[in-house]
Amino acid sequence: MVDDNELKRLAGLKAPAPRAEAKARALSAAMQAFEEKNSAAPKGSENGQRLTDRLREIWREMMQKKLIAAPALTGLIALPVAGYTAFYLMQDASRFGGNMPVDTVAVRQEEKKADADKLEAAPPVVQVAPKPEAPATSETFAESEVGRGIAMPAPAAEPRGRVGTLPGVVANSKLMADEASRGIAPPMFDQAVSVEDRERFAEFKTNPVRAAATDPVSTFSIDVDTASYSFVRRSLKEGFLPQADTVRVEEMINYFPYDWQGPSDASAPFNSTVTVMPTPWNQHTKLMHVAIKGYDVQAAEQPRANLVFLIDVSGSMNAPDKLPLLQSAFRLLVTKLNPEDTVSIVTYAGEAGTVLEPTKVSERAKILSAIDKLQPGGTTAGEAGIKEAYRLAQESFVQGGVNRVMLATDGDFNVGQTDDDDLKRLIEDKRKSGVFLSVFGFGRGNLNDQMMQEVAQNGNGTAAYIDTLAEAEKVLVEESSSTLFPIAKDVKIQVEFNPVAVSEYRLIGYETRALNREDFNNDRIDAGEIGSGHSVTAIYEITPKGSPAQTIDDLRYGEASTNNGGIANADEYAFVKIRYKLPTEDVSKLITTPVTTANEVSSFDAADADRRFSVAVAAFGQKLRGTDQVASYGYDDITRIATAARGTDPFGYRSEFLSLVRLASALSGGNR
Numbered sequence: 306m307v308d309d310n311e312l313k314r315l316a317g318l319k320a321p322a323p324r325a326e327a328k329a330r331a332l333s334a335a336m337q338a339f340e341e342k343n344s345a346a347p348k349g350s351e352n353g354q355r356l357t358d359r360l361r362e363i364w365r366e367m368m369q370k371k372l373i374a375a376p377a378l379t380g381l382i383a384l385p386v387a388g389y390t391a392f393y394l395m396q397d398a399s400r401f402g403g404n405m406p407v408d409t410v411a412v413r414q415e416e417k418k419a420d421a422d423k424l425e426a427a428p429p430v431v432q433v434a435p436k437p438e439a440p441a442t443s444e445t446f447a448e449s450e451v452g453r454g455i456a457m458p459a460p461a462a463e464p465r466g467r468v469g470t471l472p473g474v475v476a477n478s479k480l481m482a483d484e485a486s487r488g489i490a491p492p493m494f495d496q497a498v499s500v501e502d503r504e505r506f507a508e509f510k511t512n513p514v515r516a517a518a519t520d521p522v523s524t525f526s527i528d529v530d531t532a533s534y535s536f537v538r539r540s541l542k543e544g545f546l547p548q549a550d551t552v553r554v555e556e557m558i559n560y561f562p563y564d565w566q567g568p569s570d571a572s573a574p575f576n577s578t579v580t581v582m583p584t585p586w587n588q589h590t591k592l593m594h595v596a597i598k599g600y601d602v603q604a605a606e607q608p609r610a611n612l613v614f615l616i617d618v619s620g621s622m623n624a625p626d627k628l629p630l631l632q633s634a635f636r637l638l639v640t641k642l643n644p645e646d647t648v649s650i651v652t653y654a655g656e657a658g659t660v661l662e663p664t665k666v667s668e669r670a671k672i673l674s675a676i677d678k679l680q681p682g683g684t685t686a687g688e689a690g691i692k693e694a695y696r697l698a699q700e701s702f703v704q705g706g707v708n709r710v711m712l713a714t715d716g717d718f719n720v721g722q723t724d725d726d727d728l729k730r731l732i733e734d735k736r737k738s739g740v741f742l743s744v745f746g747f748g749r750g751n752l753n754d755q756m757m758q759e760v761a762q763n764g765n766g767t768a769a770y771i772d773t774l775a776e777a778e779k780v781l782v783e784e785s786s787s788t789l790f791p792i793a794k795d796v797k798i799q800v801e802f803n804p805v806a807v808s809e810y811r812l813i814g815y816e817t818r819a820l821n822r823e824d825f826n827n828d829r830i831d832a833g834e835i836g837s838g839h840s841v842t843a844i845y846e847i848t849p850k851g852s853p854a855q856t857i858d859d860l861r862y863g864e865a866s867t868n869n870g871g872i873a874n875a876d877e878y879a880f881v882k883i884r885y886k887l888p889t890e891d892v893s894k895l896i897t898t899p900v901t902t903a904n905e906v907s908s909f910d911a912a913d914a915d916r917r918f919s920v921a922v923a924a925f926g927q928k929l930r931g932t933d934q935v936a937s938y939g940y941d942d943i944t945r946i947a948t949a950a951r952g953t954d955p956f957g958y959r960s961e962f963l964s965l966v967r968l969a970s971a972l973s974g975g976n977r
Contacts (some may be wrong), residue, residue, distance in 0.1 A: 325667075405462035406845065419765035503716065506550040507755040509816045511932050514809050514848075516857045517802040523810065524799045524825050526818040526832035527597070528553075528839050529787070531780070532746060532754065532762065532770035534560035538961075539749070539772045543969045547929055551754070554926035555814030555843070561922065563840045563915040571606075574793040575599040575835055579881055579898055581905040582912045584846055585946060586924060586938035589854035593810075593845040593900060594916055595800075595881060599792050601838035609706040610646040610789055611663070615694040616679060619654040623681040626772065627748040632676050632779030633715050634745070639673060641785045642666045650675050650698040653690030654682055663701040691731065698740045705889070707789055710742045710814055712760065716751030728756065732764040733831070739889075741765040741791065741834070745780070747772075758817065765794050765834050783956070787836035793885040795832040795893065798843060799825040801880045808855045809848040811934070813923050825884060828893050835885070842919050846934065847878065877901050914950040918959060921947035925966055940970035 493833040530663040533556035568576045577597045584590040614635055622628040640649065643666060650661035650672075661675040694710045703706055732742060742764030744757045752770075761768035767788065769780045780788055797820060802810050824830040835841065848854050874880070904920070906912050909920075924943050927935045944966050951959045 306500050320756050343717055376588070414649045446699050475770060504750065504752045505755045506548070507758065507817060508550050511927075511930060512812045512814075512816055514811045514856055516809055517804040517807045518860060521802045521804060522799060522822050523802075523812055523845070524797065524820045524822050525812065525815045525843075526762075526820055527796045527798060527835065527843075528815060528818050528833055529559055529835060529839050529841055530758070530768040531555050531560045532757065532768045534769040535772050535776055536752075536754070538965055539770075541965050541972065544972070546969060546972045548648060549930045552926055552929045553814060553817065554930065555818070555925055557633050557926040558814065558919050558922045559840065561840075561918070561962075563596065563598075563842065563919060565596040565598035565840055565915070567838075568600045570970055571600050571602070571792075573600070574885065574887065575839075575841075575879065577896060577898055579900045579904050580912060580916055581847075581878060581900065581902075582916070582920075583909045585713045585909050585920065585942070586935050587846070587854055589852045590846050590848050591905075592920060593847050593879060594912075594919070595600075595798070595843040595845075596916070597835070597839075597841040597843075597883070599787070599835045599837060599839040599841075602786055602790050602792065607643070607786070607790055607837075609703045610705045611643060611698060611701045611706060611708045612642075612646065612789075613649040613651060613694045613698045613710045614676075615690050615710050615712045616652050616660075617654070617690075617712075617716075618648065618652045618679055618681050619715075620682050621751050624748055627715050628679060628681050628772065630771065630777070631745075631747050632679060633774055634771055634781055635676055635713070636673055637774075637777055638781040638785065639646075639666065639669060639676075641782050642922060647701050647703075648672050649694075649701065651690055651694045651697060652679065657693045658690035659693060659697065663697060688731070689730075691728075691735075695735045695738070695740055699738055702739070707791070708740045709741060709766065709789065710764070711745065713745045713747065714753075714757075715746065715748040716753045729763050732760055736763070736765050740828070743788065744768045746770040762833070763831060765791070765831075767834070767836070769807075779956070779958075784838075787839040790837040791834050792837055792839075793835045794888055795828070795830070796841075796883065796885045797825050797830075798833055798846065799882045799884075801882075802847070803875065803877050803879060804850075805875045806878050807847050808850045808852065808859075811846045813844045813846060813927065815843065825882070828886070828891065832884075844920065845879075874899065878904075909946075910949075912929055914952045917946055917950035918952070921950060922962065925962075925969070929969065940966055940973070944970075 368905040523827070530553075532556035533551060533553040534620055536551050537547045537557065540551070566578055568574065575597050577595060580594045580596070582592050582594065584592050608898075616631065618628065622631075642648070646666045647663045648661065648666060649659070652658055653659050660679070661672065664672055666672065691712070694712075698710055700709050736742070742760060744761045744764075746752055746754065746757050746768070747770075754770075757768045761764075769788075771774075771777045771780060799822070818831070818833070820830065835947045848856075878900045881900060883898075884893045885896075886893050909917065911922075924935055924938060924946075925940075928938070928940065930944065942957050944963060947959070947963055948965065952961070954960055
């Protein structure tokens with residue numbers, strides 16, 4: 306038996322430092338063996354770089370920046386770490402542009418969850434982060450995967466509150482957990498950060514079924530935001546079903562352009578069309594489809610634009626899908642503006658600063674240069690940034706034109722005024738000046754969607770989530786008119802259902818936009834904005850009187866309130882009212898539309914393709930939220946109606962939607 310004192314003495318000894326020549330020989334031999342073993346790999350990743358080449362780069366970086374800094378450990382862990390690096394990259398080739406087979410995604414998701422649980426039980430690992438390299442400029446970035454509109458690798462979407470690992474690294478290997486338990490630091494592919502997933506989404510409950518006899522009026526603000534669809538898309542493409550609170554069904558529906566009938570001239574800012582059709586997921590109910598189309602302002606009619614880019618350059622923006630993507634996105638927007646428009650740039654990180662004073666777009670090179678020079682670093686002084694942005698917007702205010710702050714960020718305002726209610730009051734106060742505000746979210750892990758929604762709604766603006774350059778092109782180039790040029794503000798919808806014809810109704814989506822009944826006629830209540838050419842869709846599922854689908858019992862004494870000689874307008878399903886204000890006015894105008902059997906089509910297939918496709922998207926959004934009404938309606942059913950209604954699809958948005966439905970089906974294990 307070994308003496309305990311001897312063991313204690315040996316434990317206290319320091320490992321002898323390796324001789325320089327021995328260290329050099331070992332390093333050279335390891336590198337040579339490693340390169341010979343992997344040099345024949347024939348297949349490259351999508352980003353144009355072989356996996357083995359990427360592996361060598363990571364290995365060299367580790368040896369030069371990390372292991373060399375601790376020479377006593379070089380001989381002990383060099384080869385195990387090299388082996389692990391090779392194992393990890395071959396396992397997760399998709400992180401560098403490869404494709405993960407759809408039929409394996411659900412299995413991988415379970416593996417990641419199980420292994421991450423092991424990691425959480427392991428002792429903490431202390432790492433020294435290398436100094437991050439400066440992000441690529443827009444020119445070099447445009448040549449990367451993001452520059453081609455392909456989403457860059459990002460941390461896997463994981464449940465909120467769960468501890469993540471490193472940017473770009475997925476904790477799905479038993480080897481990583483085993484090494485962590487022995488105190489061996491895993492390889493670092495980006496800046497070493499162990500952060501908690503701090504994404505924030507407002508929680509809300511799905512709209513319930515309501516009885517028309519007791520609660521006949523439904524009131525809500527319109528919503529033209531699209532952030533939810535982009536976030537859902539990214540989650541599915543990263544191999545995860547999105548959490549219910551990230552799915553806002555109306556934003557899924559309104560993501561797509563539709564050929565609704567619009568007004569013929571600018572005297573009426575938008576036109577509404579109502580259609581009643583059978584419900585594809587319930588033969589005993591009907592859908593009341595409300596389609597709104599804004600007047601499309603032609604280029605010759607567009608007013609001058611005074612834009613302030615308010616850009617988050619805090620340290621958390623140092624990722625390929627954050628600041629570099631943001632820079633490329635705003636470059637695209639600048640090329641779309643007219644020479645007489647003006648652009649200012651304000652950044653915030655620790656403190657706010659003006660990067661570019663108001664500059665005419667005719668000096669495009671100056672503006673693009675200012676965008677390219679942005680660098681990340683520091684904390685997030687959002688309050689000061691907003692105040693400075695509004696100051697510049699008011700300094701260059703264009704009477705009768707478009708005055709807008711465009712906030713681009715990945716997350717929280719964590720220095721200064723951080724409470725969402727305080728930010729809401731600040732934005733409400735500033736919008737009275739005539740300066741609107743839109744918000745564009747980037748990246749994952751720190752996204753504060755709840756703040757984005759609050760700021761955009763109260764700033765008379767829109768919220769979009771940009772995950773690829775293709776999405777930036779859609780929002781800021783293809784749909785620039787609707788993004789930048791408002792044609793109506795404070796747009797509210799109120800629907801009164803006729804209890805003689807409708808027993809129950811349910812509004813699909815718009816949960817976060819609900820208003821009180823009395824808010825409809827109150828011009829002081831803020832509501833949504835419609836931009837030039839915007840399409841807005843609202844869908845109700847209604848249960849006709851006497852249908853076996855009725856879920857709420859009739860009142861025993863319900864007829865007493867209506868037994869007065871008959872009901873006026875008894876042939877109507879409902880009465881739709883829309884209130885709006887012109888962008889420069891404070892008094893609302895009213896549009897009304899009675900809904901009768903004249904608005905009805907005989908079958909679902911008799912409805913036009915756009916309406917059928919919008920219903921398919923509505924079904925998909927409800928399915929992702931776990932809504933009871935579509936529980937028995939399968940992903941294959943959604944695919945069927947969306948495929949039949951895909952139409953010409955010039956930008957490929959609808960084809961992409963079909964691929965997302967297939968992904969969701971695979972991730973759900975093929976469950977209906």
